[in-house]
Amino acid sequence: MSDYKKRSEIIIRKLRQSGLKMTPQRLAIVNVLAKSEGHPSVEDIHARLKKEFPTMSLATVYRNIVLLKSLGEVLELGFPDGSNRYDGNRPFPHPHLICIKCKKILDPDLDSLEKMKKEVESETNFRILSHRLDFFGICSACLSEKV
């Protein structure tokens, strides 16, 4: 079974355990977020589901994202331009590489992050509970493009 289907099932199980109703709209939103292809915005999700659910309300997308965030099953990525995009596939803080040219978001592995957190905690006496690490620049695909 694919990675995102597993994520869907995990999220849906948690929703059921919380005594919440499984509506077709909710299921569809969870599926899009579990996949999180391209780290969709609210508008992206709404647009993607408009065909299947012509009456799908923006409010429903917002409501379900708020719910899933509160359950810890969706990560909100807020960007410097004020826009928000969402990741239900990796709902824990993790570094991003954000291409300012093609707007793609990559999720690199970064072994040194844990080391850095330890360095900060020992040097400053600050107890780290969460973090945010984003690199902005040009991805390899855009770098190798002819202008």
Place this chain on the structure above:
Amino acid sequence: MSDYKKRSEIIIRKLRQSGLKMTPQRLAIVNVLAKSEGHPSVEDIHARLKKEFPTMSLATVYRNIVLLKSLGEVLELGFPDGSNRYDGNRPFPHPHLICIKCKKILDPDLDSLEKMKKEVESETNFRILSHRLDFFGICSACLSEKV
């Protein structure tokens, strides 16, 4: 001369060089941002200057921040709750320690960040132009507080 007065002068010099007018309101806003005590929000700046300039408009604060950002003399700190705060004292990207209890923002030194950027660039072929690194948690003052 204090650090922030030097920052003021640098910013003011750049504004003059750009052929912009030095109004009393602009000077006052620059001074608050050059100091950046507590990393003020737009509202903070507006409130702080209301006594000296009773007619100071919010729009003027916004306009001058946009201007100073475009000159690279102010850094905008956008937080997960959607709020923005500003730093005209260190207008380059740098890590923050953000206390979720007392809301204070600390600026730690972090030698390992440059190393991490090199690691990312060599492993992923991504050209890093800028970054954002924030740690959320509890500061030492709040940790040692009696409950």
Place this chain on the structure above:
DNA sequence: TATTAAATGATAATTGTTATCATTTAATAC
């Protein structure tokens, strides 16, 4: 099938920010 609490859809309200425009003012030339 009936019941009921929860979810939805439509849309109003809210908030933070930007745009508009008439008025004021800093910089400059005289």
Place this chain on the structure above:
DNA sequence: GTATTAAATGATAACAATTATCATTTAATA
């Protein structure tokens, strides 16, 4: 000092993203 003019300001309207409201619909359960 006065006149000139482009820029800045103040007041407020417009805007966009998000949240709240409320009547209607629906999933879960009996």
